[in-house]
Amino acid sequence: MQFHLLATMAAGLESLTTKELQDLGYKTRTENGKVYFDGDESAIATANIWLRTADRIKIVVGQFQALSFDDLFEGVKALPWDQYLPMDAAFPVAGRAVRSKLHSEPDAQAITKKAIVEKLAGVYHRRGRLPETGDLYPLEVSILNDVATLTIDTTGDSLFKRGYRIAKGDAPLKENFAAALVMLTNWHPDMPFYDPTTGSGTIPIEAALIGHNIAPGLQRHFTFEHFFFMQPQILADAKDAAMDQADFDRELDILGADLDQNMIETARVNAKQAGLLHSIQFKQLAVKDFRTDKPRGVIVSNPPYGKRLNDLAAARRLYKEMGDVYRPLTGWSKYILTADLEFEKSFGQRATKRRKLYNGAMRTDYFQYWATTR
Known part of the structure; x- marks a missing residue:
């Protein structure tokens, strides 16, 4: 399966993460705090294990313009969620909105959740609520300049948590x-x-x-380990x-x-x-x-x-x-x-x-x- 992927990082470190991904063999597109690349399941694992400067790796499910909550609902519902989420998936939705007409993050989260539930209920022939008793698939709806981006976090705890720092001092550096x-x-x-x-x-x-x-992610676990695909x-x-x-x-x-x-x-x-x-x-x-x-x-x-x-x-x-x-x-x-x-x-x-x-x-x-x- 091919994925459109996104690495996030602190402002000012984009060029480092871009070079890391290019050294791993991926073609990249860089924006502020983001580097996009494409790959299969092994790319998800490789990026999470190897990237030294990134915060997390996300699957980009879709991007579209959303000028109204109807636009958001229909845009989310049109995405192929059944390719990413099993029927029993637990999928909490986080939301962010910056410089957009849809500035209410709680409303954006709720509408996104409702649209995904309606889409999956139709695919899996379910009535009422989905069980959400299975593995975790953390979702985010991010609306920037009226463009909604729907992602699934594959990392879990941020990549800065290598697993070796068991003792800390004052103001530790990530x-x-x-x-x-x-x-x-x-x-x-x-x-x-x-x-x-x-x-x-x-x-x-x-x-x-x-x-x-030594790859920095060798000692840790990731959320994607439990994804059904x-x-x-x-x-x-x-x-x-x-x-x-x-x-x-x-x-x-x-x-x-x-x-x-x-x-x-x-x-x-x-x-x-x-x-x-x-x-x-x-x-x-x-x-x-x-x-x-x-x-x-x-x-x-x-x-x-x-x-x-x-x-x-x-x-x-x-x-x-x-x-x-x-x-x-x-x-x-x-x-x-x-x-x-x-x-x-x-x-x-x-x-x-x-x-x-x-x-x-x-x-x-x-x-x-x-x-x-x-």
Whole structure:
């Protein structure tokens, strides 16, 4: 069966997800926060297992213009729901409406639900309500600029939930966002990698997954596993193929440091859960005490923002320490994420490039200082 599929991601990460899908062999079409692609059942499994920067993978059942609730009802009812939902499917409907005449999300949800029930009742020759006692098929009606899009979520818990993070610190970074921070650098697995403010270890763990070419979804489950048209062997085969592509023997030089020894222990617990403790060195170390004789490498840091810890002055003192320690390392590239848009003043150097990213709802900039010597 062929599906029109949709990967969703945080604003600013579209290009990364697009490249990931293209590297997997799919043709893509990109919009804000969305990348469309086509594929069969194995594509659903492969995308969910492999995408590092996406939030979820959805099946697009249909799209049409909806200027009235009658348009919405008839458009939804016309879609081939019996190809996707068995008679006993449990199908809660979520709704979103943006810049559209149909701005009432509860009404859009209720009308969508009613139209699907009427369509399935006719197909399955049922009278009255459908049982909805079977497996879960999460649906969404999204109306943007008067165009309704009907989707089925195949992922379940967001893809950032890899399954390895069993211990957390304050303001933890989502795993897919941490992966994006690594992928936006010039790091290669043969280079040293250093996270000076590692917290619960998410950035080094994501770097290690990338370095070993380990698919991030290998340890987790997905909603699509229970869809009636997905044979269990499809997911098993996709995971076997991903395991075959992993390079577990590659040696990596990854260091995660933090001033707080408790966070170092937390990071080790998570790295062990990910099966990567042997690939990452975690060390209690202050930013100002970092020394290296390695001529090149990559530093990635998600330091306290000030806003997040309600102490901007302390955060800016840390940024100054970073500048004092890192500026002389001309063979190293440095990438620092912060919501403090005045970061360069504290660091003492203008960035080579700044990239606007959203850490959840918070506007941040990714300040990039590229190496000038090799």
